Structure formats: structure tokens, C-alpha cells
Amino acid sequence: MLKVIIDNIEIQVEEGTTILQAARMIGGKVVPPAMCYYSKLKDSGGKCRSCLVKVVKGSAKDPRPVPKLVASCSTPVQDGMVVENTLSAEVQEARKGVVEMLLINHPLDCPVCDQAGECDLQDLSFGFGMEETETIEPRREYPGIDIGPLIKLNMNRCIHCYRCVLAAEQLTKKRAHGMLYRGDTMEISTFIQTAIDNDFSGNMIDVCPVGALTDRTFRFRSRVWFLNPMDARRECGKCSGKVVAWMFGKEIYRITGRKDQFGEVEEFICNECRFEKKDINDWVIEGPRKIKRQSVISSNHYEQMKKGSIIHPIEGTTEPQE
Amino acid sequence: MTAAGLTKRSKIVSNKTMSFWEKIYLPAIIHGMWITAGHLFRKKTTVRYPEVKREFSEIYRGKHVLKRDDEGRERCTACGLCAVACPAEAITMVAAERKPGEENLYREEKYASTYEINMLRCIFCGLCEEACPKEAIFLTKEIVNADYDRDKFIYGKELLVEPMDPLKRIDVSKRQTPEVLEFKKDRNQRHNVH
The missing domain is CATH 3.30.70.20 (Alpha-Beta Plaits)
Known part of the structure; x- marks a missing residue:
């Protein structure tokens, strides 16, 4: 077992764990955002650079810091490693730059895009992006x-x-x-x-x-935040048959996999479940799917009202350090 | 606690018998008529609508308009932000995909095939206007007409979208402060670059 400290929180992890995986074991604000890394896909990660973190202390044996920021999704932890994510102003600044780079060619067509409301890049640029763009060249x-x-x-x-x-x-x-x-x-x-x-x-x-x-079967049919996500299942020979049915009244508008808190599907589902079974009688509805409170999909769904819950800052986002 | 203690406005009712002058009611009637006659010569507080109309503020929040752009294409792209911002839940819409050949009608790939505002639910707060990322919906100085039928208050696109004719366009420039117009010229703002 290796001991690693991320943002002053200590955790014991197996050998071969990456910094991102260790941070996900801690959870909360410590987890760096990931646009390309997907734990269910082998060899993913290392491309978008949005998960950059600062390694303050390399390991117990060699305590020198790593001179450059490292991609946490593809860097394995060392015993005694000390990592800074939200605590490091350098990381926040670098992430801002990464968002800017990702948005250089990304069009501002969220009003048209079907992904809006559950888009990782939208969340990332809301959390770290700038109001202004420095590019004047056409996309x-x-x-x-x-x-x-x-x-x-x-x-x-x-x-x-x-x-x-x-x-x-x-x-x-x-x-x-x-x-x-x-x-x-x-x-x-x-x-x-x-x-x-x-x-x-x-x-x-x-x-x-x-x-x-x-x-394409859901193209422009509705905005995701007008739909009610419901856990649903059916007997399927090809996949587990466990999905989320996005419903409007009694009508199923679309089917997706069940995504966890990091936006990754729990199980991959087959095309028959996803595209062909849009009738409510095909499915056993288990109950409403919990979507993160800060997501726009949860807006206006007042399951539990806490005093002042609206004016509190959004959970999970990290403000840049001064 | 006594009844009088619950509120300071409670009055103790007396059942005293009326005197002769009070019983004939005439002095009370004459007094009442005197007040009524006095009001006849005062300045009137009402106007004779619709012949006379009150002056509206330049930024009065009345009936909505769905704007077209300079080339006459509908600006609305059915993003649903007005509907989600609406506190009265008065706005509903159905989106559709623009077909080849309709580029002169709709600005974006997606457009609202139906767009309905329930004017009975609407509270004219203007949040839809604030939420709109495409500057498509604005509130105007026009007011929503009265009607006998509740169904007629659900305004569809035929009542909301402004006319294609450039001369009949609805001017909303007064609703946009100089600061807003100045901001829109700034091409460095990502909002203004398409």
C-alpha cells in the first residue's frame, strides 16, 4: 500500500493507482476534472490536460518536486507523494489555460446542442473558463x-x-x-x-x-433539463439492461447508460435498449435517478429544501485560489 | 386572553337605540349626497381607455415579441432557457431541425416549431428576456388585449414573431441600455462571436 497526500488529505492506495484515481477515492472537491480519461476504457487519458496537478513532493525516497505540472490521469502515485490540486494557484491558472485551448475551436452553440446541460466542457468552462476569448480567428x-x-x-x-x-x-x-x-x-x-x-x-x-x-433519435426533441431521469431496466440478452430513461410525462424521450458522479457510465448498454425501446411498456421503472444537485437537470426539482440552499455556492466547483 | 387582546383593531359594539333624527336617515342621506356631489367636480383619476391611453414607459414590460435578425430570419433557436427561467412556467416550446432551403427563415440549425406563452400565467417579469442567449425574445410596450375566451390567451408563434416586413419591425432598442449595446460591439467577448 502506498501513502499519498492530496490537498492535505492522506489516503492509502494500491500500487499502480494513478493520482486521479486516488483523488476519486477521496472524492469531493479534490477530484481534478477529466475530459478524456474514462476509467472504463483502457489507455484513455493524457490528451486533454484538464486534470493537471502539481506534485510538491515526488516520493518518500526522492522528495524533490516534479518541475512541471503532471497529468493526474496518467501519473501513477509513489509512496509518500504530496499532490496539490485545489490548493495550488499554478494548477488553477494552468487549467484556465487548458479550458481556453479546448474552447479555441469549440463553437458557442450550446443553445442548439443536445448535450447542453450535461456537457463536461460546459461545466469545465463554467468552473474555470474566462468571460473573454483572445482568439479572433474563425473557428x-x-x-x-x-x-x-x-x-x-x-x-x-x-x-x-x-x-x-x-x-x-x-x-x-x-x-x-x-x-x-x-x-x-x-x-x-x-x-x-x-x-x-x-x-x-x-x-x-x-x-x-x-x-x-x-x-439522432433524440435530436432536438427536448432539452435535458425538462425531462425526468428514471432508473429503468429490462431483460436484455446483449447487455445488463440497466439504463436511465429520460421521460416527459409517460413518454420516453431517450435512453442513456447510468452515469456515476464522474460522468462515466456504470455499464455499457446495447443499441437495442438505447434506440429501439422507447415504449414505457418495454421497461420496469425503478424510480427517479438522482442527479447531482448542482446540475441544471436538477433545477426546479425541490426534493429537499435546505435553508439557504439556493444562495450557497455550487458544490463541487473549485474557486481559483487568490 | 380576552378577545380585545388579540388585535388592536377590535371595536366594542354598542346596541344603543337611535334618536329621532337618526331614525329618519335624511341627514345621513344628505351628507352622503354632498360627498358624492363634491367628487363630481374633482379632477378625474381614471382615463377613458381605449380612446385615451396613458403614457407608457419606454421600457414597459408588455406583450412579448420574437425578433427576427437583419436578414429576416427567426433568432429563436428553442434552447429552452426562457422556459426554465420563467417563474410562472408560462412558456412552452417544441424544437425542430431546419431543413435545407430554410436557411432564409431560421438563423440556426434548430428552431422553435411551436412557441407558446400563456399570457394568463405570465407575470411580465422579463426574466425570459434576460435569459435569452440569442436576443430573440423581448417584452414590448404593447399590452395583451382582453378577451372573453381563456384559450385565446395562449399566444403562439403567429402572434409573437414580428413581421418579416422591415418597416413593421418592432423596435426594442430602447430596452437595450447604451452599456449593453457597447458590450455587443466587443468582438473579444465570446458571447458576440458565433
């Missing part, structure tokens, strides 16, 4: 692509996190899409626009941190 623009009849790809919004590529590679037998070109002009594409057609391709939508991949 890159691509036409929208229909990847098959079920998935819509909007490359303008893509932040090159690779999650969808990894999901396709690890969940399905044969992936039919990948990254083309390099750097700024990089884009997700399928092999000569072939439709992605296999049972688990819909999970690309769930793993996408932004609105680049969205559900």
Missing part, C-alpha cells in the same frame, strides 16, 4: 455527418479526446471509425462514411464529453 467548420441512422457527428464540437475511438475499439469487434489528419485539423471519421453498425456503437454517445456525438 474550423465542418458539415454535420450522419454516422448511420442513429448517431449524428458534429466535428465542430469535437475536442479530440479519443474516447469514442477507444470505446468502439474495446466494446465492439471491429471499429469502423477513427481519427484522420493531425493537430488542429484532426477529425473523427468513418471509412468513406461507412455507417457504424454494431450492437454497442451507441455508447460512443455516452462517452463523448461534449456534443460531438449525439443521439
